Amino acid sequence: MREASIEFLQQLLQAPSPSGYEQPAQRIFRSYIAPFAQVTSDVMGNVFGFIPGAGDNLPRVMLVGHSDEIGLQVRYVDDNGFIFFGSIGGVDPHITPGMRVNVQAAHGPVKGVVGKKPIHLIEPKERDNVIKLEAQYIDIGAKDKAEALSLIRVGDAITFAVGFERLHGDRVTSRGFDDKAGSFVVAEVLREVAALAQPLAVDLYGVSSVQEEVGLRGGTTSCYSIKPDVGICVEVDFATDQPDVDKKHNGEVGLGKGPILPRGANINPVLFDLLSGAAETDHIPVQYTGIPRATGTDANVMQISRGGVATALVKIPLRYMHTPVETLELADLENCVKLIVATLARITDKNAFIPQ
Structure with missing residues (x-):
């Protein structure tokens, strides 16, 4: 090509x-x-x-x-500055925990991560359960709700923070x-x-x-x-x-x-x-x-x-x-x-x- x-x-x-x-x-x-x-x-x-x-x-x-x-959308910010989100299109809740994301804010992308409870703190009987999207949250490093809302707004789109990469030969991923x-x-x-x-x-x-x-x-x-x-x-x-x-x-x-x-x-x-x-x-x-x-x-x-x-x-x-x-x-x-x-x-x- x-x-x-x-x-x-x-x-x-x-x-x-x-x-x-x-x-x-x-x-x-x-x-x-x-x-x-x-x-x-x-x-x-x-x-x-x-x-x-x-x-x-x-x-x-x-x-x-x-x-x-497909992507995500900011739906709610709690008092501690954590962002709760909904899906845009068919997002698989299996894959989102632990992902790096970009909140597409008015003044440019704001980096964040989808939080995940450490496996050490999860009861063995719960480890195979899928965490529903509405229970997952994004951490952008904000100290509280006011700081988070100074960076992003409810309704902002969110994308996974990955791009184009070449694999072996003619194959590519993104x-x-x-x-x-x-x-x-x-x-x-x-x-x-x-x-x-x-x-x-x-x-x-x-x-x-x-x-x-x-x-x-x-x-x-x-x-x-x-x-x-x-x-x-x-x-x-x-x-x-x-x-x-x-x-x-x-x-x-x-x-x-x-x-x-x-x-x-x-x-x-x-x-x-x-x-x-x-x-x-x-x-x-x-x-x-x-x-x-x-x-x-x-x-x-x-x-x-x-x-x-x-x-x-x-x-x-x-x-x-x-x-x-x-x-x-x-x-x-x-x-x-x-x-x-x-x-x-x-x-x-x-x-x-x-x-x-």
Whole structure:
């Protein structure tokens, strides 16, 4: 992967963006695509990059990846300055005790730790119990409530204090790959399309959406505004090549084996065939899974927006989803970009997606 793209990915991941607080990441996305796309934003905070095609009455194609990540939110500060919090999105209470965090305060991040009673003081019969999130607390070093509230406010977002790290080979780890990996792919597709010698026969909209983790909200409003004929959602999916995940749940999915193309009720069969055909013709590795019902992604709301949209999912294999150590392979991101660009070149007729 080219160095400028890796730098963009690192900046996107480092930027705090829990659902409802996405603008630090959205500013980075907006700045990156500005040289090669027409950029706008909306009242929700979604960011749109538009590249017009060549011709009249072209298919409107929408790519979307969501920029929001899971996180925490300040709910209450007690008299001793300890912060009690709630979850933004699906946070696992198993992993939070003992974590370092950043409270995203008005004047910059305030460092803290999620407190944990020492094991020596825990009764043996209680050691296997999960501490509920509402019983956990953050210590920012404040002496009392007044000092804590001079540094932070109720409602401030909280992120895990980890960022992008390289593992062995082409594999990397970070918080927030769900789904800044998708936003990254959308931006890279826009960059690649803008560099093509000939314009595509589609009007292309690349969207970095918001509030997916709390109800697919940005994807819903983006579809309503853009009115796409065709939509491709770029998401992450569970890798099953780790020891504790059952392949019966999600099929055989591994890092480094290419993007995932799901089939099922949420997927337009004509668009699926275009994607799989492009992969075969252009020798792009892909993996296949089945999703027999609506997906919990922006593809779900896209498909049923207005009169319906021909929708597909392109997913990136990810280990350890919704933890601070989400792990993927960079080659899968690159192949995801190649696959979508190759597929866009094959779209010419908005009426071609009616199943026969």
